[in-house]
Amino acid sequence: MIREKFGLNEEDGKLMAKVARRSHQINAVYTWEKFQAMGYLWTMIPVINKMYDTEEERIAGYKRHYELFNTNPVVGGFITGLNTAMEMQAAKDKEFDKASIAAVRTSLMGPFAGIGDSIFQSTWRVITMGIGLSLAKDGNILGPIVFLVLFNLLAEPCRILLPYVGFKMGSKFMLQAEESGIMSFITKAASIVGLMTVGAMTATMVSVQIGYVFTMNGSELKIQEMIDTIFPCLLPLLLTLACFKFLNKNIKPTTLIAIIMVLGIVGKYIGIF
Numbered sequence: 001m002i003r004e005k006f007g008l009n010e011e012d013g014k015l016m017a018k019v020a021r022r023s024h025q026i027n028a029v030y031t032w033e034k035f036q037a038m039g040y041l042w043t044m045i046p047v048i049n050k051m052y053d054t055e056e057e058r059i060a061g062y063k064r065h066y067e068l069f070n071t072n073p074v075v076g077g078f079i080t081g082l083n084t085a086m087e088m089q090a091a092k093d094k095e096f097d098k099a100s101i102a103a104v105r106t107s108l109m110g111p112f113a114g115i116g117d118s119i120f121q122s123t124w125r126v127i128t129m130g131i132g133l134s135l136a137k138d139g140n141i142l143g144p145i146v147f148l149v150l151f152n153l154l155a156e157p158c159r160i161l162l163p164y165v166g167f168k169m170g171s172k173f174m175l176q177a178e179e180s181g182i183m184s185f186i187t188k189a190a191s192i193v194g195l196m197t198v199g200a201m202t203a204t205m206v207s208v209q210i211g212y213v214f215t216m217n218g219s220e221l222k223i224q225e226m227i228d229t230i231f232p233c234l235l236p237l238l239l240t241l242a243c244f245k246f247l248n249k250n251i252k253p254t255t256l257i258a259i260i261m262v263l264g265i266v267g268k269y270i271g272i273f
Contacts, residue, residue, distance in 0.1 A: 006164045018046040019084055020163040023077035026069075033253045035070035040105075043080045044087070051091035061087070064102055070201075071109040072116020074155045079108050081166025110200070124154055206236035212272050 003013030026039040041062060048061035071079065083105055090096040128150040136143025214221040227234055243256055267273035 002161070002164060006168050008164075008168075012167075015046060015050060016081070016084070016164055016167055019043060019080055019167075020077060020160055022046070023080050023163050024073075024159055026071075026076050026080075027073035032257070034066070034068045036073070036076075037066050037069045040069045040076075040080070041066045044083065047084050047087050051087050060098075064098060065105075067102055067106075069105065069109055071113040072120060074120045074158050075112050075116035075162055076109075077159055077163040078166035079105055079112060081163035081168075082108070082170040083166075084163075085167050085170025120151075120155060125151060202236055202240045203233045206240055208235035208239050209273060210235070211268075 001013075003010070003016070006016075008016060022043040022045075025042060026036050028042075029038040030036060031038065044065040045062070048058050048065070052058050052061055065083070083101055086101045086104065090098050090101065128147050131150060132143045132145075132147025134143075135146055210224045210227070212223055214223070239260075243260075246256055247253065264273060
């Protein structure tokens with residue numbers, strides 16, 4: 001059994017079985033507000049309910065895990081397992097810094113996205129889909145079936161085992177960190193990496209372009225090129241900071257999305273964007 005392989009007692013084994021099953025659904029609900037946060041929260045609900053007794057502590061735990069999360073769903077289970085170990089330690093130690101749980105999650109989602117996308121999205125899926133398509137193009141119904149079977153021959157063991165791997169490594173890691181006193185350093189480092197990840201996402205996933213062009217004496221002056229020369233990605237940064245400011249003022253994310261859509265349509269119509 002998996003529980004025995006990883007040396008877990010019956011209680012922890014049952015909990016990790018739930019986490020492993022729910023980790024399959026990390027990508028089931030995807031929103032442009034917090035990406036995979038709903039699926040991640042769904043995965044962590046059994047952990048929060050088991051570790052904490054009071055309603056106040058459970059609500060705080062739900063909020064802790066309902067934050068922006070985006071990684072490859074095949075390997076994302078490692079992070080859920082690691083966070084499970086951290087939640088168990090937090091429940092036992094009242095002085096545990098719970099902010100480190102979110103910091104570690106945020107710092108790991110980028111690297112694991114890169115690893116998972118390289119292996120599964122860009123390589124293994126292409127290979128298995130090619131095999132499936134070679135059958136499907138001739139009208140063979142086995143085409144999609146072969147693709148799904150071959151892809152999951154590698155992906156499914158990762159989905160099942162990585163939560164256990166993360167939990168086991170997390171348990172050892174938390175004991176060592178507690179004994180050595182380096183937890184505060186790790187929390188700070190993870191927070192920095194997390195902020196770098198969010199900053200990189202701002203530059204790569206937010207796009208704002210000024211399309212207006214000045215014409216002077218027969219020559220064109222493109223405002224966007226001038227801005228990019230002085231400060232590349234300035235407009236995406238300003239838009240992100242503005243949204244963050246409004247969110248802090250309790251403006252609903254759906255309201256912000258609607259405002260941005262209206263501004264984009266109007267700006268495109270009058271030629272600004």
